[in-house]
Amino acid sequence: MQEYLASQLGYFLYLTSLDGYPPNAFLIATVANPTNPQELRSSSVEVIYRCLKCDLLALDPPWANKYDAESFAELLSEHDPYEDNPKKYDSTCWQGPLLCATKKTESLLTKYRINDSKNTTFSLFIKEILDIFNKQGLPWGKVFYPISNAAH
Numbered sequence: 001m002q003e004y005l006a007s008q009l010g011y012f013l014y015l016t017s018l019d020g021y022p023p024n025a026f027l028i029a030t031v032a033n034p035t036n037p038q039e040l041r042s043s044s045v046e047v048i049y050r051c052l053k054c055d056l057l058a059l060d061p062p063w064a065n066k067y068d069a070e071s072f073a074e075l076l077s078e079h080d081p082y083e084d085n086p087k088k089y090d091s092t093c094w095q096g097p098l099l100c101a102t103k104k105t106e107s108l109l110t111k112y113r114i115n116d117s118k119n120t121t122f123s124l125f126i127k128e129i130l131d132i133f134n135k136q137g138l139p140w141g142k143v144f145y146p147i148s149n150a151a152h
Helices: 005-018 037-053 069-078 103-111 123-134
Strands: 057-059 098-099
Touching: 005 037, 005 098, 005 103, 005 123, 037 069, 037 098, 057 069, 098 103, 103 123
Parallel strands: none
Antiparallel strands: 057 098
């Protein structure tokens, strides 16, 4: 996992422990210098999928009642968050639901005392997050949800 992405993931997991954030909040955080919007969107979908699947993030109701990690990641991958008319193309999945930290995430944040960007245990925190991904069969770098380029 790129260092920039790792630091942003840690920061956003911390923020989601304070309040819920929509998936589009993750668009500005996953790549330092994206070469195109699709790269940014792809890494965002992959981060969100892994965090949902590994119980690091949870969707708020009613989204959680309708979608699991797989179906939500598929929905995100099929809809463009940059559409001018999100309701027409059903890209509200990027703005509507809130992602919130789970008890598991809060426990890790406490364990590593992640509450600011100057924390010296941050690399250990990210290593544990990557270990969680790997134990679930979700190694970073493998693409599970390719981005659809077609507008819906």
